[in-house]
Amino acid sequence: MDMPTRQSPRQTFRLDVDAIRDKARKNLDDGAVTEGYGADREAVLDMLNEALATELVCTLRYKRHFFMAKGIHAEPVAAEFAEHAAEEQSHADQIAARIVQLGGAPNFSPVGMLDRSHAQYVEGDTLESMIKENLVAERIAIDSYRAMVQYLGDGDPTTRRLMEQILAAEEEHADDMADLLDHNH
Incomplete structure (x- = not known):
């Protein structure tokens, strides 16, 4: 008795290009945000x-x-602080650019900035306290950004990838601060 050969059903990828073209011509003021935006x-x-x-x-x-x-x-330590400052500014620029892509306005106003920020601004009075405060802030950013990535899911993969890249950099910053803390004891 011959066993029937099993072939997995092959899914073909098909797009209704005409429908996509028609949708692309509507709501041009929305720029990068199309009807398929899921967040x-x-x-x-x-x-x-x-x-x-x-x-x-x-x-x-x-x-x-x-x-x-x-x-x-x-x-x-100061050199590490300077490098991190530049990287954090780069993250801010990337986030601001994404806000504009999504049709929003980046809020650079100093009024209320500390209320909007997840991290705190703690000056520190010794080298060790500065390192610790930066480590605390990086750990706050890590947990905040991880939650953002999870929230975004598949609804906005572009923003999710941006936040994943920034999250990876914040994890590296935290590791750098932890290493500095070990070396200063």
Whole structure:
């Protein structure tokens, strides 16, 4: 008795290109946001403005720590603070650009920035306290951004990927701060 050969049903990928073309011509004012956008755009814009504030506060904190770092071990630590400040500013710029792509306005106003930011602005008075405050802020950003990535899911894969990239950088920053803390004991 011959056994029937099983072939897996092959799914073919087909697009209704005419329908896509028709939809693309509608709502041109929405720019990159098409009918297929699956997230709550206003919620995403609010979330991104909070992330923007977080990055700006972190930039300012790292800048202050760079200028205030003193002591025998200060030079390499200050260099790390300067590098992180530049990276946080780059994250802020990327987030602001995405906000605009989604049809929003990035909120750079200093009024309310600390309320919008997940991280805090703590100056620190010693090299060790500065490192600790930066580590705390990075850990806050890591948990906040991880939650954002989970919220975005498949609804907005472009923003999710951006936040995943920034999350990876924040994890690296936290690791750097933890290493500095170990070296300064």
